[in-house]
Amino acid sequence: MTTQIPSRSQILDWLNDNPTTTSKRDIARAFGIKGQAKIELKRILREMEDEGLVERRRKSFREPSKLPPVTVLEVLRPDSMGDLWAKPLEWEGEGAEPLILMIPKAGEEALGPHDRVLARLTETPDEQYDYEARPIRKIGSAAKKVVVGIFRKTAEGGRIVPIDKGQDKEWHVPQAAAMEARDGELVEAEQSAPRGRMGLPLARIIARLGDPTAPKAVSLIAIHQHGIPDRFPDEVIAEADAAKPAGMEGREDLTHMPFVTIDPGDARDHDDACFVEYDRDPANEDGTILWVAIADVAHYVTPNSALDREARMRGNSSYFPDRVVPMLPDRLSGDLCSLHEGVSRAVLVAKMTIDADGNKVRHSFHRAMIKSVASLEYGQVQRAQDGNPDEQCEPLMEEVIEPLYDCYAALLRARARRQPLNLDLPERKIVLSDSGKVLSIQFKERLDAHKLIEEFMVLANVAAAEELERLRRPLLYRVHEEPSQDKLESLREVAQASGFKLAKGQVLRTSHLNHLLEQALNSDFNELINMSTLRTMTQAYYYPQNFGHFGLALKSYAHFTSPIRRYSDLIVHRALISGHGWGDDGLSQWDIEHLEETAKQISDTERRSMAAERDTTDRYLAAYLSERVGNEFTGRVSGVQGFGLFIRLDETGADGMIPIRAIGNEFFHFDREAQTLTGADTGIEITAGMRVLVRLVEAVPVTGGLLLDLLQLEGAELPSSRRSARRKGRPGTSAPRKIGALKAKTRAKARKVKRERKSK
Template sequence: MEKLPSKSQIVQWLADNPTLTSKRDIARAFGIKGGDLRIELKRMLKELEAEGALVKAERSYRDPAALPPVSILKVLAPDGDGDLFGDAMEWTGEGTAPRILIITKASDPALGQGDRILARLEPVGGKDHNYEARLIRKLGHNPLKLLGIFRSESEGGRVVPVDKKNDKEWRVLRDGTMDARDGELVEAEQAGPRRMGLPQARITARLGDPSGPRAISLIAIHQHGIPDQFPDKVVAEADAATPAPLAKREDMRDLALVTIDPPDARDRDDAVLAMPDPDPANIGGHIVWVAIADVAHYVRPGSELDREAKKRGNSSYFPDRVVPMLPDTLSGDLCSLHENVDRACMAVRMVLDAHGRKISHRFTRGMMRSVASLSYAQVQNAIDGSADDVTAPLLDDVLRPLYAAYQATKQARNERQPLDLDLPERKIVLSDEGKVLAVDFYERLDAHKVIEEFMILANVSAAEELNRLKAPLLFRVHEEPSPEKLQALREVAEASGFVLSKGQVLKTSHLNQLLAAAEGTEFYELINVSTLRAMTQAYYSPQNFGHFGLALRNYAHFTSPIRRYSDLIVHRALIAAHGWGNDGLAQQDVEELAETAKHISDTERRSMVAERDTNDRYLAAYLADRVGAIFDGRVSGVQRFGLFVKLDDSGADGLIPIRSVGREFFHFDADTQTLMGADTGLTIGIGQRVKVRLADAVPVTGGLILELLEIDDRALPKSHAPRGRGSPRKPGKAAAKSRAVKRKVSRQRRK
């Protein structure tokens, strides 16, 4: 259609197509493509809205006197005849709300007053009711919740939220307190309509001491403003989702794809397969498949699910819980690549040569069926000769080809020289009650490296494919270190007896040479930590500035759309560029790419800070009953106000206040990150070994206060000045002495 429809045609079309209600749907239905026509359509819709012929909810339009064909209802108490009626939670019209009779079947679950259901509505002409509703599914109760400190009063009490952004207290009646004690951390939910005065709540869980283990991650979640509850409309959309059909997808169900994850994985969003390349022109080559959950099929642009996923940006992971980007109906079920279940996927087939270099790739939208859900340790044990009943049948045809392809990629990786940092990651082991049992190291197996390398290859392929198609996307960008940070790293290296040359374009291979030179020396950890600190933080951008750490020119995130919104954008870009459906990257998505990139980069940093704060609090709680104990550690930071020390056993970071370091005044040198004693010349810098006493542990803040006992296996030198009352030397004299001490320390470290 080359001309605009009339207003009556628009209203009639919306009545005939109640599930297609966005401006984009209307434009597509009437063939409106030009910019001028779209502007005119927008004007007409606004006029219809002003005239009352349509009502706009979010970005969709419908008849104001009608309910959506699929709606959320709140079940009312049975009437005198035993019939169930429901209140439409989405009713926005004027006058009396329509009366809805709920028709149940024998197979439906029992419904009671207050239950929320997703139902299909059919208008009827009956005198007693306007609609009949048939149950689709029963929804979980989803009231407004909050976390706070309970303050007891004679008539019940109040809940003071822990979220700094929420200063409104909630009133709790006497019968809704669950006998909570004054000062307890509690979880509460809204108990009545929000009218004038304090909103009313009832306590649903007593979490005890705010510094206790069960409260730690909840406090961080609320403190950093991480959304941890899905709105009703989002839950309803997820609950209404059904498995994707095969339709025009490529049938990949005969491929022996497997998922390999941690044993406690809550979602499985990637599957892999490798096999020798039969092409005689590629002798010794490999074919590698990476299949990723097709989240884009379920999370459509402009939907409630999409808006909430974008708002969250990513999932957040804590020792005792996960705050997911998507509701569990999707993340744990329909989008999770479970064993022996058909699942929609986005996949890439990559051809590698015998040296692990990628020759070609091909993307497809398919339907797969995982043949096994495996753990990293399970796969590694099988390769090492201890296969179990699950892995034994897969060993020759599935697992060994994966490792063979990985061995080839190691050659290409060595040529590329990505940054090779060695920083063991610690994990906090909790009891069922949330108490810290131990602090262990994550085991680093070849099985982890197999999956990591194939995911990197898939991410590179996605970026290259969209570049080839000249399609917009979000790149994962990691820029090289700033000159200031690089100079700081160079000074640490030189003070430790190593060299990081100047006057050349910095490459990761130069940093790897420094790391290799430090390996096996007492400065190995220092050089690794200092190199990490010199790095810039990675971020998302619609412009490509390369990935310095991975030594890659093109890199995007494609492999985790269940937990990262960036990957969902890349999936949509591939769908749009290949014409695989109407759920690809929309024009509005393209226009907002820069804004989206900044937002999800911010949410990623927010999650990282919240996760770090949570770990700090858990570690402080773990060490709280060991105050007075002595620990070994290493100086991890130096500031004017004191020293930061990372403890060897737990990896916890603690502060030694400057007032407690020795019995003299210390001069701070920001350039070399050192403190120098004015009387003794004692110089303390990053990486030095120390012995400390734990003076205090505060679980609420995660703070550890330490007392310095020894440096590099030597007791602190004595000074004639009383503790805390040392007199600073004159600036000129102190600077001269500082330079002399630096030269002396440098010579000693080179010996």
């Protein structure tokens, strides 16, 4: 009987089907090859190896540049969606290490960064990653757990108190591992052993970050606490550095048009430019044509590239008073994708024709090249429009700046008809010295130049959503659903307690909320009503289905105007490129199939950045106020809880807390539905919106916490708390009561509210 020697294709098929048994003996046994026939098999395998069809790995054969089917992996940090990734401990192939997605079994022990596992791999040729890995067993515990905290020096070395509120366990640092850190210094450390003295995990300091109140530390705390990635992998930097400026091929040449960018004075990138011309069409008398050009990020960040995977994982840029954590490396965000003055830059352009009443008559989109004629600042443009142009704006007035404002005036008429939510919430700006000390907390000025750009961007975003709907292309909408009935009822109660009225028993529209805001305008309750209305709103998010945008009173809305700092906009750009057939860098099939996952991920990263930015602002405010402990401040009750009151200070807008024990000597009853605290003895009722005088007791820059004592409520003194009395050195004493006057004022206010309601 003659032994049948397998063909090369049969051998390759068998190796693919039997990845765990790949030695020459296994192959011979599988095909029934014995005796002298093994010599022929050995010759075929050698030829296949020479031709690169297989490679020898010790005494086994497999296809080249591939991982073995069972291998040891090191688990990486989870991304913002919670997906767990891994890298091979050994990689001998050409090019970058393959991307491996871990697929843990339900009920198995959780895996963490730096854990080592033996895993079975499955190739995923149709995915944006290379393998899926299913753990067989863990072969090593996590080698590195990192913590950021305050170092407290002890005789044996020290302890680290984590700054993350979710971590209450301290870490012990031996003397030899303390890196000569000072007491009270902010440090970064990694675990060196699971157990040390007194059962605390042992750690060694790997970086001394300095004074925890210093500017860099303030934002660094938030970055670490919220898990915001602030370092780009080498392959991402290399890919960005290798990028070349986009050429004119496949683009319309709009470099002759006088586009300008208008941004804050400290802006590092310029991703949008505008130009307005008057419409010469007699059918559109007094109409304008608005051109909004947005950096063509999709040209540089292509699907499944290292840049793309990193941008999707980050979701967006994060902004802090002293730094920006960008979504894209500076080579792109600050250079190739920034519309610098006098430099040709690749863009996607929304061209929108607007009539005299501010209605968008039609729109079109273009992949083009522009050259900005000027990089302008908001204040500079506003001063020019108000009659005081500088040397840069003077030659631009007639052709550029005046048409911009004429177009804006028309859009304001359309806005008045549409009635988007018109909240008046001043934005705080933290002013730092060159050394990083907080000089002041200012409220940013809202100029027409700011509002002009906002209206232009909103209209371009609407046009993008409508265009993709026309093209029947998938996209990510910016969704903002209307508030729940429970939240509306709470707002209605706040409004009524303040002497105002919110319509009931009809379909809610933003115009109803705007009417409430107009009632509160110029009253003592203006900030309270604005804040309460904001808290009533649901949080906006991204989703591939359209549920409208309640706050803007728009049926279709997508983000198109900031692809440098938002991944959602990059998806919209790709969809437009695909829909118009502008190139092969449009929306990929993987993008389409994973739109919902992408939407959830970038919605989550957006919330993460907002929380980090808010925490950083709180810490800066606490640092600023820490030098004024003991001072008195005016403010207003912004929230009522069973454990105390939240107070917003007038001067800085900072939020502090008054513990229930610091309000008075009596027992206070908390009414959850009415959101009130009522004194058991005096009958004093404390509600949101009341004016207060408080004393700053404590300001903790590391946590951003402010602790206050209540001195006066609606201009009347309250009984001092036991805590306050002890602080003054007079145990058991209390301030004079002026309860009668307070109750009389409360009754008079109630009668006034009642009369106003009847008159309405």
